[in-house]
Amino acid sequence: MIAGAADLMSRRGVNATSMRDVVRHTATPRGSISHHFPDGKPQLIAEAVTFAGRQVSIPLEKAMNERGVIGGLKAFVASWRRQLEATGFEAGCPVLAVAVDRYVGEPSDKDDAAARQRLLDLAEGVFAHWRRIMLAALLREGLAAERAERLATLVVASIEGTVAMCRASRSADALDQVQEELEIVLASALACTKK
Template sequence: MTAGPRDRLIEGAIELVREQGVHGAGLAALLDRSKASRNSLYQHFPSGKGELVEAATKVAGDRMATIIDRFTESGGPQQWLTALTGWWKKALETSAYSAGCPVLGAALAQSEPGVQAAAGEVFADWTGRLAVALSGAGVPADRARSVAGFMISALEGAIVQSRAMKSTQPLDDVLANLAPLLDSPQGTTRVPGS
């Protein structure tokens, strides 16, 4: 079954934002990538490109949330981090480092408040999911949200660096440095000098 214009528009927006960010994903490129007409765009997204990218950000966020849930169903925090970094390494290498996280691209769209807000909601959702999983793994609730947010921040930063450096070393660094924190009793490792 072929995807309809709405789904094609969302897929095209996700791909272009992964590659070029929101501002680099011009309307003509979105329509070309989606193989959709301008009429289809406005039929499904009456407010235009911003509404489309907002919807695409939420869809991309839901997809990654499913991956997070799958990874956190078994094993422990170190295994989850290993799985997440591995997933991103494969995604970056498969795209020859040309495509990153579409939610990060949306988060940088300062001139598109709805798009930026959608990205914030997605990041909060991912953090919440990881926090629940960390709590279930024995990390105290008051620390779980902070550790989960730090995991998301570290991964997203590493994705950006990996694209710029054309190397997965930043993701390897996240794994090497964050894994001991996750392995410590109840996620309470203290940084020297703190």
């Protein structure tokens, strides 16, 4: 159910992903939702964000450790390309969906503001983790901490934004362009450390 909710969020956003949709999408018994997620949709969405974050962070960290910054970037972009192309550019990032959707539950839900803030905090934590992975790789390759932090933010923000652009255009062209520019920027920054 958690993976199914993450998938639906990546395609539809948070608002358009209902508990009923998750049950249908995952072919699970209806009663299992309330059993596993007694706090309802906000709990399911929170677990889906955590799941989606790990789905990116584990291979990203592995790629950065094994291939270095430039190779890791290529692997990061390639993973997003595969997802976009495999879904006909329907699926993006469920973590981004949480960051841009306005409501978690029903718009009239009095607890919605608190639930939304919890989910925004969770999404920010996922983005921060991805930045820390990139930061660690840049530091290992000798970049100064302040510059490494800025570049880590640039990479994550660029890829997240570009995935959204690719969905809108139904093309990976923007991903190719952003990858090329990021490689130039990163290679230039890393070359300065070797002088």
